[in-house]
Amino acid sequence: MNNAATPGPLLAARDLVKAHGRTPALRGASLDLRAGEILAVTGASGSGKSTLLHCMAGIVRPDRGSVTYGGQRLDRLPEKRLSELRRTDFGVVFQFGQLIPELTALDNVALPLLLAGTPRSRARERAGEWLERFGARGQEELRPGEMSGGQAQRTALARALVTGPKVVFADEPTGALDSLAGEQVMTALAHTARESGTAVLLITHDARTAAYADREASLHDGTVVTEDTVLEVTP
Numbered sequence: 001m002n003n004a005a006t007p008g009p010l011l012a013a014r015d016l017v018k019a020h021g022r023t024p025a026l027r028g029a030s031l032d033l034r035a036g037e038i039l040a041v042t043g044a045s046g047s048g049k050s051t052l053l054h055c056m057a058g059i060v061r062p063d064r065g066s067v068t069y070g071g072q073r074l075d076r077l078p079e080k081r082l083s084e085l086r087r088t089d090f091g092v093v094f095q096f097g098q099l100i101p102e103l104t105a106l107d108n109v110a111l112p113l114l115l116a117g118t119p120r121s122r123a124r125e126r127a128g129e130w131l132e133r134f135g136a137r138g139q140e141e142l143r144p145g146e147m148s149g150g151q152a153q154r155t156a157l158a159r160a161l162v163t164g165p166k167v168v169f170a171d172e173p174t175g176a177l178d179s180l181a182g183e184q185v186m187t188a189l190a191h192t193a194r195e196s197g198t199a200v201l202l203i204t205h206d207a208r209t210a211a212y213a214d215r216e217a218s219l220h221d222g223t224v225v226t227e228d229t230v231l232e233v234t235p
């Protein structure tokens, strides 16, 4: 399928059209995500960024157009196959971590592994390792209500990456954080994604967050207007 010298995209959206009721959100958006890259998607509020992410992650089906992942048409997969693929290959993190409030940080991160059938002790051990990678050592027993915004997002990132996904979809992961916590979260995400070869589709309003990406695509009124801006890679 892919040629090593000129790899094709891992995930490709083509001519996506999507309306929410009568409100058009995407009007022919196309975007490629390559294996292992961090791609920032920017654009004004309401330009369709979240809708594009939801379509590419198989959370929402487009009205028209295609989403292809590793040669499979995601937009045509039956729901059961789609949710299985989301569980094995994709991780998601949103602006407000969306952790389970009753569970500790450790159990939140262990949960995707337990759902995938990993034995409990092994799942908890791996969850601890991933929290540590995100600089969240010592907060294993905290529940979301006891965490700072940055701690919650680091926990959410550990949960998104613990299963070894091929793609992480991050929708404004630093949107609710102050600039220092935002930088810490982005440094951890970029470092870990690069180390593990995980591709990241990163939605952001913030130029400093976008600067962690390898490429940037900009949306305007539901279409991608610029792509391939090569950004300086943050050390």
Ligand SMILES: Nc1ncnc2c1ncn2[C@@H]1O[C@H](COP(=O)(O)OP(=O)(O)OP(=O)(O)O)[C@@H](O)[C@H]1O
Residues within 6 Å of the ligand: 020, 021, 023, 024, 025, 043, 044, 045, 046, 047, 048, 049, 050, 051, 052
């Ligand atoms: N569930 C929904 N119901 C109705 N309209 C929606 C819904 N979700 C999004 N929209 C509308 O679709 C358009 C695109 O929204 P979307 O959230 O994809 O844009 P965005 O660029 O991510 O915006 P923001 O930066 O404000 O999150 C907007 O006009 C928005 O109001």
